[in-house]
Amino acid sequence: MQDAVTSLIGNYDAIGRYFDRNALDRLQSYFGTGAARLKAASVITANASSIVRQAASKLFEIVPDLIAAGGNAYTTRRYAACLRDMDYYLRYASYALVAGSNDVLDERVLQGLRDTYSALGVPIGPTVRSIQIMKDLAMELAGENADWLAEPFDYMSRELSEKNV
Numbered sequence: 001m002q003d004a005v006t007s008l009i010g011n012y013d014a015i016g017r018y019f020d021r022n023a024l025d026r027l028q029s030y031f032g033t034g035a036a037r038l039k040a041a042s043v044i045t046a047n048a049s050s051i052v053r054q055a056a057s058k059l060f061e062i063v064p065d066l067i068a069a070g071g072n073a074y075t076t077r078r079y080a081a082c083l084r085d086m087d088y089y090l091r092y093a094s095y096a097l098v099a100g101s102n103d104v105l106d107e108r109v110l111q112g113l114r115d116t117y118s119a120l121g122v123p124i125g126p127t128v129r130s131i132q133i134m135k136d137l138a139m140e141l142a143g144e145n146a147d148w149l150a151e152p153f154d155y156m157s158r159e160l161s162e163k164n165v
Contacts, residue, residue: 001107004030004100030100033148040142040149041094047141052086055133063126072122086130089156093131093138096152105152110159128157 002010008023019027044051060066066073066082073082088109095104117124135153139145 002099002101002103007101007103033100033146036144036146037097037100037148040138040144041098043142044090044094044097044138048087048090051090051134051137051141052083054137055086055130056083058133059126059130062129066126072126082130085127086134089131089153090134090138093134093152093156096155097149100148102152102155105156105159110156114160124160128160131157131160 005027008019008026012019012023060073065071067079068074071078073079092105092109095108096102114124116122117127131153135150138153139149142149
C-alpha cells in the first residue's frame with residue numbers, strides 16, 4: 001500500500017529521473033490539501049455510523065426491493081452484512097483520502113470483490129449507489145466540494161461498475 005508521495009517517488013526512481021515540474025506540482029497539490037484531507041477523514045470517522053445509517057436509509061428508499069422478502073438485504077443477517085460492507089467502503093475511502101492514493105482501495109477492497117459479489121448474487125448497482133450516497137453525505141458533513149474528497153468514492157464506483165465478470 002502506498003501513499004501519493006511514495007508512489008510518485010517510486011515511479012521516478014524506477015526510471016532514474018529527478019522530479020520534473022509535473023511531479024513537483026502533484027506534490028504541492030497533495031501537501032496543499034493535507035489539512036483539509038485530515039479534517040475530512042476526521043469528520044468521516046466521527047460520523048461513520050451516522051453516514052452508513054443515513055446512506056442505507058436513502059438506498060432502501062430508492063430501491064425498496066432490497067429489503068422486501070427475497071431481496072438482498074432481507075433478513076437481519078443480510079441487512080447487517082449490507083451495513084457492514086458499506087462501513088468498509090467508507091472506512092477505506094477515508095484511508096485513501098489521507099493517503100491521497102487509491103492503492104489501498106485496490107489492495108484491500110476491490111481485488112476480487114466484484115467476483116465475490118457475483119458468486120453470492122449481490123447486485124452491484126445498489127452497492128455503487130450506496131457508495132455515491134455516502135460520498136454525498138461525507139462531502140456535506142466535511143463542508144467540502146472537492147475532487148480529492150470525491151475521488152475515492154468515485155474510484156470505487158467506477159471500478160465496481162466497469163469490471164467485466
